[in-house]
Amino acid sequence: MKPSKLHVVTLSLGLLAASPAMAAGELNLYNWSDYIPQGLLKRFEKESGIKVNLDVFDSNESLLAKLKAGAKGYDVVVPSDYMVKIMVDEGLLEKIDVSKMPNFKLVQAPLDKPDFDPQRAYSAPYMWGVTGFTYDASRVPGGKLDASWKSFFQPPAQLKGKMVALNDVSELYKAAAIYLKLDQCTEDPKQAKRIQELLEQQKPLLAMYNSDGTIERMQAQEVIMHQQWNGAAYRTRQKLKSAVFVYPKEGIPFWNDNLVVPKGAKNRDNALRFINWMMDPKNIAEASNFTGYNNAIKGSSNYFLADLKADPAINPTPAMRALFVPNKNCSPKANQLRDRVWTKLKK
Numbered sequence: 001m002k003p004s005k006l007h008v009v010t011l012s013l014g015l016l017a018a019s020p021a022m023a024a025g026e027l028n029l030y031n032w033s034d035y036i037p038q039g040l041l042k043r044f045e046k047e048s049g050i051k052v053n054l055d056v057f058d059s060n061e062s063l064l065a066k067l068k069a070g071a072k073g074y075d076v077v078v079p080s081d082y083m084v085k086i087m088v089d090e091g092l093l094e095k096i097d098v099s100k101m102p103n104f105k106l107v108q109a110p111l112d113k114p115d116f117d118p119q120r121a122y123s124a125p126y127m128w129g130v131t132g133f134t135y136d137a138s139r140v141p142g143g144k145l146d147a148s149w150k151s152f153f154q155p156p157a158q159l160k161g162k163m164v165a166l167n168d169v170s171e172l173y174k175a176a177a178i179y180l181k182l183d184q185c186t187e188d189p190k191q192a193k194r195i196q197e198l199l200e201q202q203k204p205l206l207a208m209y210n211s212d213g214t215i216e217r218m219q220a221q222e223v224i225m226h227q228q229w230n231g232a233a234y235r236t237r238q239k240l241k242s243a244v245f246v247y248p249k250e251g252i253p254f255w256n257d258n259l260v261v262p263k264g265a266k267n268r269d270n271a272l273r274f275i276n277w278m279m280d281p282k283n284i285a286e287a288s289n290f291t292g293y294n295n296a297i298k299g300s301s302n303y304f305l306a307d308l309k310a311d312p313a314i315n316p317t318p319a320m321r322a323l324f325v326p327n328k329n330c331s332p333k334a335n336q337l338r339d340r341v342w343t344k345l346k347k
């Protein structure tokens with residue numbers, strides 16, 4: 001093909017655009033799948049000159065395994081609350097003094113001093129939310145299910161093979177513990193066994209364990225019920241009007257995710273710049289508008305889409321808040337019991 005004049009112009013523009021980015025270097029972000037809009041990353045690239053490379057994971061445990069296996073090359077990763085503590089204890093994170101960053105003053109209580117990182121020495125808040133399950137009201141008997149974990153663990157027979165649970169040890173174990181009125185950090189093998197039995201009896205009813213593609217699976221009506229995070233549920237409801245997100249009456253798992261820097265990150269300065277930039281109300285609001293989750297930054301809700309503002313999980317009533325069950329930092333013994341339940345379940 002003969003190079004046209006247009007082609008040459010495009011090429012040189014491309015080079016021009018690339019040079020500041022090359023000067024400022026790169027940022028390797030390892031985030032949950034479907035958890036940050038491309039447009040926001042593009043705007044960060046434009047404003048900073050830093051090129052962002054995005055790679056994705058589907059659970060805290062796969063993120064931990066990756067870092068422990070010595071994965072180098074990530075500059076910012078996004079663990080949940082309890083996993084920040086585990087990573088700090090394992091010496092996997094850089095101390096980055098988030099509380100001294102200019103935008104930190106905008107972080108609202110209680111997420112300015114969370115128990116997993118009270119000084120905010122290692123982590124900055126990203127999104128927060130809750131875990132429940134969504135069902136398609138057009139396909140359940142009577143068009144309605146009880147707002148209970150019972151509907152998820154012991155559903156009507158018609159749902160057999162038409163439900164999916166998250167592929168997430170922490171989420172399933174915690175939901176089961178709440179339903180059975182047990183401590184999510186139990187160190188009692190007998191209690192762990194009861195959790196095991198509940199999960200084992202549910203397993204044959206499930207089409208699979210999968211944390212990715214939950215919105216698409218519900219929208220395509222491949223399944224009738226899906227354990228889901230509230231942001232994914234919000235996005236599901238925009239595509240499937242008959243979708244109902246359940247806030248279970250026995251307790252609603254509450255979590256928050258965080259931006260941290262793995263030890264030895266090559267682009268530490270770029271990571272710090274990105275983290276501070278993400279604590280800007282307008283920037284984090286753009287992430288919330290895309291993901292459907294709230295965040296901890298003061299003033300960001302001024303930029304929320306009307307639909308998002310109206311979502312009950314974004315502005316929980318005091319009654320709903322009273323049901324929140326935050327992730328706890330369990331002891332190694334409790335974590336070991338939990339992991340054994342999971343390994344057996346997945347065999």
Ligand code: N2P
Nearest residue numbers: 032033034035080229
């Ligand atoms: C987005 C993942 C939400 C994170 N796909 C739940 N902690």
